[in-house]
Amino acid sequence: xxxxxxxxxxxxxxxxxxxxxxxxxxxxxAIAVGSFAGDVPFLGVMAAIGALMTLWVGAVSVxxx
Numbered sequence: 892x893x894x895x896x897x898x899x900x901x902x903x904x905x906x907x908x909x910x911x912x913x914x915x916x917x918x919x920x921a922i923a924v925g926s927f928a929g930d931v932p933f934l935g936v937m938a939a940i941g942a943l944m945t946l947w948v949g950a951v952s953v954x955x956x
Contacts, residue, residue, distance in 0.1 A: 905953050912949025916942040 900908075919942035926935035 899955070900952075905955075908952045909949040912945050912952070916945040916949070919945060 919938045923935045923938035923942060926932070926938060
């Protein structure tokens with residue numbers, strides 16, 4: 892349930908949060924690629940999942956009111 896008195900985050904703040912999420916997910920992707928190249932598939936899978944989750948949260952922060 893939303894409160895009509897709460898204006899939500901400004902657009903520039905939501906875009907900034909999404910930018911931070913993009914940088915963090917790029918780091919997770921780099922770890923995943925390095926892990927798969929170094930024959931450590933468990934760490935690669937976990938880093939790839941972390942990248943997907945970070946991208947999802949960044950997208951939610953932009954499209955939420």
